[in-house]
Amino acid sequence: DAKTTQPPSMDCAEGRAANLPCNHSTISGNEYVYWYRQIHSQGPQYIIHGLKNNKTNEMASLIITEDRKSSTLILPHATLRDTAVYYCIVRPYNNNDMRFGAGTRLTVKP
């Protein structure tokens, strides 16, 4: 019952930007957008999160549309080590519950 929709898989060339889309058309005003990734059965790794403004950190950039119904995670220069399943999650700021969907399997190719 994830509240997000992501493409099941994407490919990206090494060194190019990877743009991962996420639809969350039923997002509520108190819900943040979180991105995680999971590399080959390791623990999910937190990447970035935001409410409505674009965010950038050392790992990625998060672009959230003005109506907040969709977002894009951008890995500016993808490397082979970025191959992973990427999860987009919406969660109220005061809720313990982080619910994962199926995610997008990103394959970075040489």
Added chain:
Amino acid sequence: DTAVSQTPKYLVTQMGNDKSIKCEQNLGHDTMYWYKQDSKKFLKIMFSYNNKELIINETVPNRFSPKSPDKAHLNLHINSLELGDSAVYFCASSQVSVRSSPLHFGNGTRLTVT
């Protein structure tokens, strides 16, 4: 200095046994969680534990019980193990009192029940 650590990394046991998985976090977080990832790779929350308040996912069998000796530890006890319990179990923590605090996960315990 791993933030969230779980032991053991691998656990192989027979049906009917009772086993425990340990989790410790050194982030000073106030809430800890257990997640289960089955063979289809879906991650599902099992429990969250905050200041001695336990929130249970209703689909979790009562053979599973979390035990928190202190704020930094949340162990998972499983009684009468079944084949279907085979999965990877992830512990996580967060600071719920900090608005929008993300979860930080351990690297998992792969449980195999034979």
